[in-house]
Amino acid sequence: MAWLDSDETSLQIVRLRVAVATLAAQGYALRDPTGDGTVEIEMIVGPDGAARRVRVNGIWPE
Amino acid sequence: MSNPILAASLALGLAFSIGVSAQSGPPRGRGPGPGMRGGGPGLPGIDILGVEPIEFGEPILDLPFSADAVTDMTQTLPDGNRIERRSTSTLARDSVGRTRREQALPPIGPIVVEPERRMITISDPTQRVHYLLDPVRKMAIKSTVPSSPRSRGELPSRGTPNLPRPEITSIRLGTRPIAGLQAEGTRETLTIPAARFGNVRAIDVVTERWYAADLKVVVESRRTDPRDGTVLYQLFNIVRLEPAASLFQVPPDYTVVDSPRPSPGPPRRN
Numbered sequence: 433m434a435w436l437d438s439d440e441t442s443l444q445i446v447r448l449r450v451a452v453a454t455l456a457a458q459g460y461a462l463r464d465p466t467g468d469g470t471v472e473i474e475m476i477v478g479p480d481g482a483a484r485r486v487r488v489n490g491i492w493p494e
Numbered sequence: 495m496s497n498p499i500l501a502a503s504l505a506l507g508l509a510f511s512i513g514v515s516a517q518s519g520p521p522r523g524r525g526p527g528p529g530m531r532g533g534g535p536g537l538p539g540i541d542i543l544g545v546e547p548i549e550f551g552e553p554i555l556d557l558p559f560s561a562d563a564v565t566d567m568t569q570t571l572p573d574g575n576r577i578e579r580r581s582t583s584t585l586a587r588d589s590v591g592r593t594r595r596e597q598a599l600p601p602i603g604p605i606v607v608e609p610e611r612r613m614i615t616i617s618d619p620t621q622r623v624h625y626l627l628d629p630v631r632k633m634a635i636k637s638t639v640p641s642s643p644r645s646r647g648e649l650p651s652r653g654t655p656n657l658p659r660p661e662i663t664s665i666r667l668g669t670r671p672i673a674g675l676q677a678e679g680t681r682e683t684l685t686i687p688a689a690r691f692g693n694v695r696a697i698d699v700v701t702e703r704w705y706a707a708d709l710k711v712v713v714e715s716r717r718t719d720p721r722d723g724t725v726l727y728q729l730f731n732i733v734r735l736e737p738a739a740s741l742f743q744v745p746p747d748y749t750v751v752d753s754p755r756p757s758p759g760p761p762r763r764n
Contacts, residue, residue, distance in 0.1 A: 443548045444547050446542065446544075447545070448540055450540050450602070451539025458604075476548070479712060480717065481600055486602060486603045
């Protein structure tokens with residue numbers, strides 16, 4: 433389980449589609465699983481506007 | 495030709511290792527679909543597909559307000575260098591508990607989105623509906639959240655069934671005036687046990703939260719996570735008046751589309 437915040441109602445999930453080329457330009461070598469040049473990224477964002485966790489294709493880290 | 499799973503490391507303070515299956519061949523494309531388009535100078539190629547609350551909670555009635563908020567993120571690196579970022583947001587709540595928030599898209603792990611991308615969201619906890627407004631394309635991306643809440647503080651994740659669980663302790667800090675309101679403080683410490691994800695020692699994540707019960711809103715918080723640094727959040731310019739009703743409505747010239755569902759992740763490899 434990923435523990436995040438005791439005030440769960442204040443957390444948001446932001447879902448993004450990011451071009452692999454954009455990530456590569458930042459130094460992150462990824463291959464996209466669907467072949468369309470993008471990956472889907474989800475972020476859990478706290479009420480303070482800061483990301484708590486980031487996941488790619490369905491895996492939340494601790 | 496298929497390549498093996500590639501591990502990508504997007505450190506969000508912690509080591510963030512994921513597997514993404516490689517695939518070759520021509521792009522298949524999924525069409526544009528809903529989403530706020532990135533583009534222009536800076537960091538292109540980022541579409542915001544949707545924003546939705548994990549859980550709505552009960553609507554807060556008859557306590558309308560509007561305010562500005564500032565978030566300062568500070569991270570000190572092992573060599574003494576520092577990363578400092580500031581973002582601003584605006585928020586409003588009406589008498590029936592609808593909320594509107596306009597904020598910047600936060601950094602994606604270590605990747606800072608520049609130029610800044612703003613997210614405008616409207617949340618209606620009574621109807622359990624959430625909208626992400628896209629002023630450029632005049633589109634509202636609609637999300638609905640089912641009524642069954644998850645267990646507090648937990649999200650589904652893969653694996654780690656037998657690892658020690660994090661513990662939370664909380665102490666009261668008393669009251670003090672903040673932004674014209676009396677706020678009650680609590681300090682909550684989340685202790686992640688050693689060996690949870692390769693950490694040699696336990697990790698404490700400390701959150702101080704100052705809550706104005708009179709308005710039922712957090713007016714200040716400070717979260718310190720040794721993996722991420724410190725995030726200070728403060729409310730300013732609190733106005734206790736009914737905000738304009740139009741702030742909580744999708745503009746009439748917008749097209750409402752349902753948020754696309756997340757695509758399934760890669761198959762689990764045991």
